[in-house]
Amino acid sequence: MKNYVVPKLEKIIDEEKKVTHSLLMDDTEKAILEPAKIKVKLKAENVDICYPPIFQSGGNFDLRPSATSNDDHLYYDSASVIICAVGSRYNSYCSNVARSFLIDSTLKQTKAYEVLLKAHEAAIGALKAGNKLSAVYQAALAVVESNAPELINNLTKSAGTGIGLEFRESGLILNAKNDKVLREGMIFNVSLGFQNLQTETSKEKSRNFSLLLADTVIVTNDGREVVTQLSSKALKDVAYSFNEEEEEEEEEGVKVKTESNRKEALYSKATLRSNNQEELRRQHQAELARQKNEETARRLAGGGALSGNNRSAARTSTDLVAYKSINDLPPPREMIIQVDQKNEAILLPIYGTMVPFHVATVKTVSSQQDTNRNCYIRIIFNVPGAPFTPVDANALKNQGAIYLKEVSFRSKDPRHISEVVQMIKTLRRNVMARESERAERATLVTQEKLVLAGNKFKPVRLSDLWIRPSFGGRARKLPGTLEAHVNGFRYSTSRPDERVDIMFGNIKHAFFQPAEKEMITLLHVHLHNHIMVGNKKTKDVQFYVEVMDVVQTLGGGKRSAYDPDEIEEEQRERDRKNKINMDFQNFVNRVNDM
Numbered sequence: 001m002k003n004y005v006v007p008k009l010e011k012i013i014d015e016e017k018k019v020t021h022s023l024l025m026d027d028t029e030k031a032i033l034e035p036a037k038i039k040v041k042l043k044a045e046n047v048d049i050c051y052p053p054i055f056q057s058g059g060n061f062d063l064r065p066s067a068t069s070n071d072d073h074l075y076y077d078s079a080s081v082i083i084c085a086v087g088s089r090y091n092s093y094c095s096n097v098a099r100s101f102l103i104d105s106t107l108k109q110t111k112a113y114e115v116l117l118k119a120h121e122a123a124i125g126a127l128k129a130g131n132k133l134s135a136v137y138q139a140a141l142a143v144v145e146s147n148a149p150e151l152i153n154n155l156t157k158s159a160g161t162g163i164g165l166e167f168r169e170s171g172l173i174l175n176a177k178n179d180k181v182l183r184e185g186m187i188f189n190v191s192l193g194f195q196n197l198q199t200e201t202s203k204e205k206s207r208n209f210s211l212l213l214a215d216t217v218i219v220t221n222d223g224r225e226v227v228t229q230l231s232s233k234a235l236k237d238v239a240y241s242f243n244e245e246e247e248e249e250e251e252e253g254v255k256v257k258t259e260s261n262r263k264e265a266l267y268s269k270a271t272l273r274s275n276n277q278e279e280l281r282r283q284h285q286a287e288l289a290r291q292k293n294e295e296t297a298r299r300l301a302g303g304g305a306l307s308g309n310n311r312s313a314a315r316t317s318t319d320l321v322a323y324k325s326i327n328d329l330p331p332p333r334e335m336i337i338q339v340d341q342k343n344e345a346i347l348l349p350i351y352g353t354m355v356p357f358h359v360a361t362v363k364t365v366s367s368q369q370d371t372n373r374n375c376y377i378r379i380i381f382n383v384p385g386a387p388f389t390p391v392d393a394n395a396l397k398n399q400g401a402i403y404l405k406e407v408s409f410r411s412k413d414p415r416h417i418s419e420v421v422q423m424i425k426t427l428r429r430n431v432m433a434r435e436s437e438r439a440e441r442a443t444l445v446t447q448e449k450l451v452l453a454g455n456k457f458k459p460v461r462l463s464d465l466w467i468r469p470s471f472g473g474r475a476r477k478l479p480g481t482l483e484a485h486v487n488g489f490r491y492s493t494s495r496p497d498e499r500v501d502i503m504f505g506n507i508k509h510a511f512f513q514p515a516e517k518e519m520i521t522l523l524h525v526h527l528h529n530h531i532m533v534g535n536k537k538t539k540d541v542q543f544y545v546e547v548m549d550v551v552q553t554l555g556g557g558k559r560s561a562y563d564p565d566e567i568e569e570e571q572r573e574r575d576r577k578n579k580i581n582m583d584f585q586n587f588v589n590r591v592n593d594m
Contacts, residue, residue, distance in 0.1 A: 001097050001231040003038040004031040005053075005084050009101065013076045013240065021055040021069035028053040032088050042090060050087030050094045050167045057082045061210035063156060063193045065096075065167070078104040078242075079199060079206035085214065087167060094167045096189045097228040098214035102239040108199045113211055113235060115151060119143040120192045120213045120233075123159045123174070127188060127217055127224045133178040136160075140192055141176070151194055160191040163216060186219045320358040329356065336416070337377070337409065339423040344431055346424055348379070348407060357381070359431055365424045367417050375414040377421060380406040433535065440537045445529040450501045451486035460484040460590045462583065467491055468542040471498045471534035482523075482543050484591045489525075491543065500533050502541065512588045514581040515547040521580050523588070545584075547577040 005028060012019050032049055035042040054067050058075035061083060076082065085098035100116075102109055119140040126139040137159045144155055162172025164187055172180065174188065193212035201207055213233055218225045232238070322345035323329055330340055335349040346362070347354045363380045370376070383403040411417050453459040462482045470477055471493075480493035488503040502525060509526040522544035530537050 001084070001086055001099060001228070003040060004028065005086060006099075006231070009074075009082065009084070012074060013103070019074050020071050021057070021074060022071050024055045024074065025053045025069040028055075028086065032086070046091050048089040048092075050089055050096065053087075054083070054085040054098075056210075058205045059208040061195065061208075063191075063195050063210060063212050075205050076103050077203050077206060079106050079109065079201040079203055080104075081109065081206075081209040081211065083210065083212050085212065092165055094163050094165070094189075095216040095227065096163060096167070096191070096214050097216065097231055098191060098212045099231060099233055099238060100211045100213065102235075104242055105239055106199045106201060108197075109209060110235070110239070111148065112151060112194055112197060113239075115144060115148045116192065116194055116211050116213060117233060117235065118147065119155075120190065120215075123190050123192055124215065124217055124224060124226060127182060127190070127219050129182055129184045129219055129221065131182045133172065133174055133180050133182060134176050136174045136188075136190070137176050151197075154194045154197055156191070156193045156195065158191075160189045160214065163187050163189040182219055184219055184221050188217050188219070190215050190217050320360050322356050322358045329354070337420050339420060339427060341423070341427055344427060346379075348409075350407070359424065359428045360435070362424065362428055365421055365428075367421045369414055373412070373414070375411050375417045376408055377411070377417050378406065378408045379424075437532070437535045440535075441532060443530070444532065444537070447501070447503050447506060447529075447531070448487065450488050450490055450503070452490075453483075453485045460587055460594070462543070462587045465491070465543045465545055467500070467533065468544065469533050469536045469538055472536065482587075484587075484594065498534070500531070500541070502527070502531065506531070512584060514584065515577050520544045520546050521577075521584050523584065545580050547573075547580050 008024070008027070011017075029049055029052060031038050032053070033047055034044055035047055036044065051065055052069065054065075055069045055074065056062065056067065057080060058072055060070070060072070061081075063083075065085070065087065067085075074082065080103045082101040082103070083098065084101070085096070087094060087096040089095075100113065102113060105113070122143045123136050123140040126136045140159050141152070141155065144152055157175060159174040161174065162169030167189075172178070172186070172188070174190070191212070191214035193210060195210045197209050197211070198207055199209060215226050215228045215233075218227060322340070322343045328343070330338070330347070335352070335354075337349070338347040338354070339345075340347065340356075344359050345356045346359060347356050349355075361381050363382045365377070365379050367375060367377045381404055383405050460483065464479045465482050466477075466479055478493040478495065478498070480491050480498065482489060482491045487505070488501055490499065490501050492499040506527050506529055507525055508528045511524040511526075513522050513524065515521040522542050525541045525543075527539045527541070530539050531541075532538075533541060
């Protein structure tokens with residue numbers, strides 16, 4: 001309603017479009033079934049409609065959910081009323097919302113809506129655990145009797161029904177005769193309206209009107225929750241004025257009502273809302289432009305490109321030093337391409353001289369062979385201004401410098417070319433991975449040092465655990481041990497470089513999940529600040545054990561349901577699962593007692 005129906009109606013009225021009720025119904029139904037298009041984060045496969053969306057105007061109104069949207073054009077002339085009702089399902093559970101919109105309303109229409117709004121709020125307020133269902137309708141009826149007794153005969157005969165898997169729970173109707181008791185967790189479609197009202201106006205289609213309000217409400221232990229309250233029903237948000245009263249000279253003090261052309265009228269609420277959105281968009285663009293200008297200024301000052309997330313400055317060409325002096329170059333060899341893995345450089349023969357390039361300056365390297373058995377190697381470098389090239393602050397400082405974009409070599413030795421290409425790619429991948437990890441570590445919040453238990457107490461320990469995310473690398477993954485020390489956890493494997501420390505002060509949430517309906521027992525830790533697990537930056541770490549092996553014996557044939565071996569195997573699996581769950585539970589309890 002808020003994200004699609006209201007903006008759609010405002011645009012139609014503001015642009016004076018001719019749109020039928022049935023077309024609005026179809027468009028709204030499509031929007032419900034494709035929530036991503038209206039910026040609602042729901043899975044489309046779980047969304048459905050309870051009934052086709054209802055749009056009514058022009059004097060023909062039906063307040064029942066079984067009403068249909070006819071093929072008449074939406075009527076939004078002076079003193080007109082538009083009723084919109086939308087019912088949708090998510091995971092088979094229903095919800096409903098309905099609103100009435102007033103266009104240049106008369107005093108009678110405004111008063112009727114104000115009374116209906118008070119009665120609707122009174123009905124919602126009576127939804128308390130322990131009250132009878134009849135009390136809800138009586139609360140609404142009392143408001144109408146005290147504020148507008150002449151409208152009692154026009155009030156709907158119920159204030160709604162229960163709602164859930166069924167759109168209408170026939171046993172939970174909110175009328176004056178239902179003595180069932182409200183309980184916590186019940187959900188109601190509180191729907192109240194005035195029907196067959198009349199007002200004095202020169203517009204024939206505006207004389208007959210009805211009003212309807214509906215919200216989905218959950219009864220809670222301390223009152224109720226209106227789940228559709230984001231769609232406002234306040235008079236100031238549903239009443240639209242196009243004909244304005246202008247004041248004459250102040251000394252006369254007389255108000256003269258002027259009927260101006262709709263094109264020349266003061267902005268309607270629809271236009272004002274549109275203008276507000278446009279103003280917010282302009283402000284956002286101005287803020288982005290300001291941030292971009294500041295970033296450019298920092299680059300010109302040599303500070304590198306920084307984002308708002310405290311990322312480290314981009315590497316400049318002065319950071320990429322393969323050899324500090326010419327004396328550090330490897331001994332001269334043949335004029336062939338060389339890869340110096342120790343200094344992370346490649347040496348290219350250019351005009352009889354070996355010219356070194358740091359491997360980080362290489363963008364891509366490739367090779368190909370022609371029909372004459374000539375093999376070519378092509379090396380493309382990162383240069384300023386090229387797409388997807390890291391920012392180099394020196395490119396802005398030294399704008400007169402000349403950069404080498406690419407270089408190609410021809411060789412009769414395809415084996416050597418293939419070996420060089422592979423070595424360059426491997427070296428470049430390792431350097432890029434290291435630099436990426438360095439940049440990630442630069443953004444980490446400094447953690448306190450882990451205080452080992454030592455002689456104070458024996459650390460609480462869980463053995464043979466696996467960790468997620470894993471440490472990575474191509475080596476075989478090994479299980480590890482989780483220990484609880486004075487101020488944090490330490491997880492380590494038999495490899496000296498595979499170790500993670502998690503401080504107690506950095507833990508935001510910690511969860512223990514026993515293996516009830518799962519194949520694993522795990523501890524999940526959600527952190528305040530990121531840490532590095534191997535070369536991965538993460539805020540969530542899991543330690544787990546597989547309680548049983550997912551193995552199926554293919555050669556054993558079909559076993560009987562009462563096979564002793566099968567029964568014994570199942571019992572062993574249950575015992576193993578119970579033991580692992582108990583070990584984890586004891587570990588959790590002992591850590592809590594520390």
